[in-house]
Amino acid sequence: MSRDFLLSNVRPNGGPSTMVLVKDGRFAPVDAAPNINSLDVVDGGNALMLPGLVEAHTHLDKTLYGMGWYRNEVGPRLIDKIDNERAMKKELGIDPARQSARQAVLSVGHGTTHIRSHVDVDTDIGLAGIEGVMATREKYRDIVDIEIVAFPQSGVLVRPGTVELMEEALRMGAEVVGGLDPSGIDRDPKGHLDIVFGLAERFARPIDIHLHEAGELGAFALELTVERTKALGMQGKVTLSHAFCLGMQDHLAVGALIDGLREAGIHIMTTGPSSRPAPPVKRLLEAGVVVCSGNDGIRDTWGPYGNGDMLERATFVGQRNNFRRDDELQLALDVCTHGGASVMALQDYGLKPGCSADFVLVDAETVAEAVAAHPPRKLVVKKGRVTARDGRALVAMP
Amino acid sequence: MSRDFLLSNVRPNGGPSTMVLVKDGRFAPVDAAPNINSLDVVDGGNALMLPGLVEAHTHLDKTLYGMGWYRNEVGPRLIDKIDNERAMKKELGIDPARQSARQAVLSVGHGTTHIRSHVDVDTDIGLAGIEGVMATREKYRDIVDIEIVAFPQSGVLVRPGTVELMEEALRMGAEVVGGLDPSGIDRDPKGHLDIVFGLAERFARPIDIHLHEAGELGAFALELTVERTKALGMQGKVTLSHAFCLGMQDHLAVGALIDGLREAGIHIMTTGPSSRPAPPVKRLLEAGVVVCSGNDGIRDTWGPYGNGDMLERATFVGQRNNFRRDDELQLALDVCTHGGASVMALQDYGLKPGCSADFVLVDAETVAEAVAAHPPRKLVVKKGRVTARDGRALVAMP
Known part of the structure; x- marks a missing residue:
């Protein structure tokens, strides 16, 4: 089950550092959080945020x-x-x-x-x-x-x-x-x-x-x-x-x-x-x-x-x-x-509010650096759930 | 200063597992060690051994x-x-x-x-x-x-x-x-x-x-x-x-x-x-x-x-x-x-006895796998000295 959380200090598509709300497995406007102080906060560490x-x-x-x-x-x-x-x-x-x-x-x-x-x-x-x-x-x-x-x-x-x-x-x-x-x-x-x-x-x-x-x-x-x-x-x-x-x-x-x-x-x-x-x-x-x-x-x-x-x-x-x-x-x-x-005709793909919370955090200064250097993925999230950290999936490989 | 040592359980160029002697910064025949039991032994962990x-x-x-x-x-x-x-x-x-x-x-x-x-x-x-x-x-x-x-x-x-x-x-x-x-x-x-x-x-x-x-x-x-x-x-x-x-x-x-x-x-x-x-x-x-x-x-x-x-x-x-x-x-x-x-006309390059002990250990089954997957280098040695481990040089970057 997905839990709601705030992702702080991330730079979507290399833009300025911001805060992102994940609610019911989707991105939501931060002001849509009914009780923002009760939410878990995940520190993005100023990482670059890319869609899945x-x-x-x-x-x-x-x-x-x-x-x-x-x-x-x-x-x-x-x-x-x-x-x-x-x-x-x-x-x-x-x-x-x-x-x-x-x-x-x-x-x-x-x-x-x-x-x-x-x-x-x-x-x-x-x-x-x-x-x-x-x-x-x-x-x-x-x-x-x-x-x-x-x-x-x-x-x-x-x-x-x-x-x-x-x-x-x-x-x-x-x-x-x-x-x-x-x-x-x-x-x-x-x-x-x-x-x-x-x-x-x-x-x-x-x-x-x-x-x-x-x-x-x-x-x-x-x-x-x-x-x-x-x-x-x-x-x-x-x-x-x-x-x-x-x-x-x-x-x-x-x-x-x-x-x-x-x-x-x-x-x-x-x-x-x-x-x-x-x-x-x-x-x-x-x-x-x-x-x-x-x-x-x-x-x-x-x-x-x-x-x-x-x-x-x-x-x-x-x-x-x-x-x-x-x-x-x-x-x-x-x-x-x-x-x-x-x-693939995905209907709810992207980083905008309403889209499925599928995203990747990368330690890179810009999108260009992420592409040129492709460093290990710091965090991967699918439908609001963490699926991988530091380049490795959380589930074991069979 | 380089020290002499035996490198055990390595596979030079993907061949069978063997032992390698490093003496005065160069490869030497294992039987050239005067006092083999007094030498340090480095376990190669069955890694593939490649020249530098x-x-x-x-x-x-x-x-x-x-x-x-x-x-x-x-x-x-x-x-x-x-x-x-x-x-x-x-x-x-x-x-x-x-x-x-x-x-x-x-x-x-x-x-x-x-x-x-x-x-x-x-x-x-x-x-x-x-x-x-x-x-x-x-x-x-x-x-x-x-x-x-x-x-x-x-x-x-x-x-x-x-x-x-x-x-x-x-x-x-x-x-x-x-x-x-x-x-x-x-x-x-x-x-x-x-x-x-x-x-x-x-x-x-x-x-x-x-x-x-x-x-x-x-x-x-x-x-x-x-x-x-x-x-x-x-x-x-x-x-x-x-x-x-x-x-x-x-x-x-x-x-x-x-x-x-x-x-x-x-x-x-x-x-x-x-x-x-x-x-x-x-x-x-x-x-x-x-x-x-x-x-x-x-x-x-x-x-x-x-x-x-x-x-x-x-x-x-x-x-x-x-x-x-x-x-x-x-x-x-x-x-x-x-x-x-x-x-570069290097005179003492390679893994043969007499060559400068410049080599790399990689966790790979074969040379082909090392090339296709290029995993992080487990150990790097130059003139008999360890210079890098697990993909990172031992000296700091300025």
Whole structure:
């Protein structure tokens, strides 16, 4: 149960030091406290106060965190990684419930209050991933909100039976329809996207598609996505994750793609990848496109990196986009907070009165310093409850 | 004064657990201990043991670390940053001695045992930067080795009097001749490089040139550097830092440049920059080119990022080069250890008997995990003396 309290001496978004009232798990105007002298006071120690961090793209079901070091000897192609992963799920015994719980707790320690997780659905693992992450979502519902994307990692058309599993995942409780490289994996961009959009229409759900395809191939898939989004009136409900094609050299072509995204109200998720072409974050924001970010896979069979820290991710987004100025670092933070909140359509997100009291305290002088240095989170609060201190969640990791 | 001791239960380079003898500040065969039972034993706790980290490219003289947050509102061009920095040195009072000491201590806390620092020499600041870093080098000589590059950050030909200052810096104790974007700043690639190589020849010193120039312009400067290196017989003594031109799209052209580097024995320094074209580390290593790395500027007027951690830098080099496999992450570490040692021509570097006892202990299962997770350094030892524990140097930061 949450208790009401006053948080003194904090600097919301780097502004002047002030006092904040948390009442019934939400922010409230300080003069709304009926009996201010009877309230507990928590001293914020002049810390910077940020809204809860939003992890808008990860894979909770398949991190290897806590399972001992996985020696990666996987081949270089995308299909090598997909095939290896399906095999390793059996060989290593990657339990989606346990692993998603570990990563969720890790993320909470870093100040994440909301997670959108893609969860594999395929004819090998079936719905075990969805079930596992749903169990974690329920178990940790008081410390983090989790949204589930039913994600056909191994393709749809190339694996008959996958559509039916996707349907079942959506009935069970996955909120979002996933998709993946419509040319690269299913070898049929029209066919793949028609299925994805068809599921979204029938179940009245948003869409989030992994689009690794770069250059002109990715641009074509992006155009097909724009067409379908407009035709179905799904503006504001479709996200393209990665969208490396937006990092292509031809700036005029990228401009045309961005125009399409804006008209269709399609959101972009970027991790700020250092080894791939990347969407130009500032240009997208200036065009009015919503941009969010995520850590993607954390220490899994795909790669060894990652720790679940969305403030470090803001650093990466900043570095990738050559952000150096303070106003630019603010953009990198926005992507990792409000951008993700928009994509997840969170209704009560932010530091304003009435919003859910989800926030992070950081010892930093300015927002720019918080992004550049990403020091350990001093305090993390979810719905008015303390969930982490000094970089560690208060609940134990399973 | 160093004392002799046995380090038990450590895993050098991720190998099996073993015992290591430190004698007179150097590694020695365990059976070389005359009276093994009388020696102190330090329990390594099964930690991974790595050689001291080598920071092969930074700017000790101008970090703003510890000076309060600097609000960056600088313009986008290279010359904006150079001009702003010269002005800020006066306005902010950036003391090269104090600031280089702060960064050196920070780096020691992260396990760096050797630093190559470029130090600004120009007609405004004169030799004050060189003097400041020389004072730091002397003061901290027992905890870190510092090599100084006399660096004409503001150009040579465009600022008459700079050559004479460079000469004086080399007489005072700077070991290396620096250079900078021979077309971009001095507007005269032949003239600039003739001066740099001329100084190197007269003073019999190595060279380290900042080459940000990308694409064909950078490739031309690289070719000019190859020609001069061969003509003067300077193989093994020239480093090109950044060398973004090696990240150009034309793979055949890059191959020709790499052939030139190999023939001239020129080394490459890369930070693994996420927003710029980057030298292909694996391809360079396979061609036999020595590659080192560095953190470049840490929290200065150029940009807000950086913390002096060369193990995190290995992560960045790995991510930038899309290294995922364990054998690839080993390469990223090698660049940040032995690669830097080769570039700095360290004679007694490494974990073998006879080498200087400069090493780092990390709680990680494998080298790949150390690179991917870069956990705080458990113990740092320089010349047989403990210099840092749990991520912090034992000496206080000024």
